[in-house]
Amino acid sequence: MEANKPPNGQHRSLTEGPVSLHLSRLTGFMLLGFVAVMGANLMESLYISQVGTLELAALGFTFPLVMMMQGVTMGLGVGASSVVARKIGAHDWTEAKRLMSHAIWMVIGFTIALSFIAYWSLEPIFGLLGADQAAAELAIQYMSLWLVGLPFFAVAMVGSSLMRAAGDATKPSYLMTFSAVIQIVLGPLFIFGMGAWDGLGMPGAAWAFLVARFLSFVMYLCVMREDGLLVPGLEGFAASSRAILHVGLPAVAANLISPVSMTVITRLLAGHGTAVVAGFSVASRVETLFAMFLWALSMSIAPIIGQNWGAGRFDRVDSALKTAYWFALGWGLFSFIVLVTAGPVALTWISDDPEVVVAATAHLSILPIGMGLMGVIAIATSSFNALGRPKPPLMISVIQMLCLSVPFALIGNEWFGYVGILWGSVASIFVTAGLSFFWLRFSIKPEETLISSDARTAS
16 A cells, blocks of 8 residues: 555645646646746757858758657657556556656657667758758757757656646746756857857757756656655566557657658748748747647646546546636737737847848748647647547647648648748648547547436436
8 A cells, every 4th residue: 555655746636626726737837847948949049040040040950850859759758647647546656656667768768769760860851851961961960969868858858747647747847947947058158169169059059958958857867756756667567668658659640740741841941942941940939939838738738637537527627628728719819919019029139131030920920820729739639648549639630730731831832932831831720620629529528428427317
């Protein structure tokens, strides 16, 4: 019975108390971490833009590959947190701790292998993306170092997901903020140098990422061990891996579809010139500062749904979804207004290249139209994964990215050029949001009907 006790630290049940309060608390702390991480990414773009437009374009070419690596990591985190949250909801802490420990080992081995594969594929990847020789060389230098830090980054991301699944929102956000601040501080030193040292240029940004992620890797392992979330031994590792990968692999596949779509779109953008690719890179990072609220919201609803589903509290699952949808739509409207009105001014602070600013302004005038609906999609797919149903999110991603986004972008590019690509993305978001909402609604409705039937029988 001792092993089945809840761990130390700020871990709490999400099956009791106001759902909206849990959602706000988890989202708020998650947002704090996201603000720091995305702020570090934006500062990286700012630093690189001061080195040169070529370097900024090279950073843009790394974006699809970085998204792909992060997608793998986040997919494994989704699988691990899904099974862990449901075990905690069922009050089985013994199995939950074992799953957490095995998840950390699994993600380390998985990402080390992935880093080796990606490293030997860098040259053909950037050639496929349409990077010219100069931009490709810079991108390869950057990614060669970035990939070394991938396992450290992965452990931090998965560790954060596991801690939130256990109801602890505070420590993951503080640890994410810590690593982001380290990256922001080290960035100028490695890129521009100090004193007689001229710095490393663009590769210096990758060094800052690597050092910051290694430190966060150490911190996460120490905190999780101190909180009693990790247990020694690999007994049952195969069974744990199967349970995690049942949700994790489809989640990884769904996350990888987006970079594939982004690869096609980046290729289309490259046909309009280096300045357009650079502008897209800058605008994407500015837009991400607002989209991260939706990511935080969708990631925060997962442990709430997972724990309550495991505890049989389907009424609380329904309440959490309704609250999250309204949050997402309200934030989407606010973000659209801010980005359209203030975005062009903010862009001039990041880049002084007029062509880059024009391309980025077009981006921020069009894509934020669908931001609130992006949140609806993210909430629905995250909820499916939390319920242990990984196939619908995968199918939703395939439909949005491959069946809608890419064809719409190709048509838009043919008819309207650069802005046509952007409008194609917006159209795909609108269609996918409606599909996601109704799919999830009709998937959980039978459970709600069952609860009502049981309640009438009991009375």
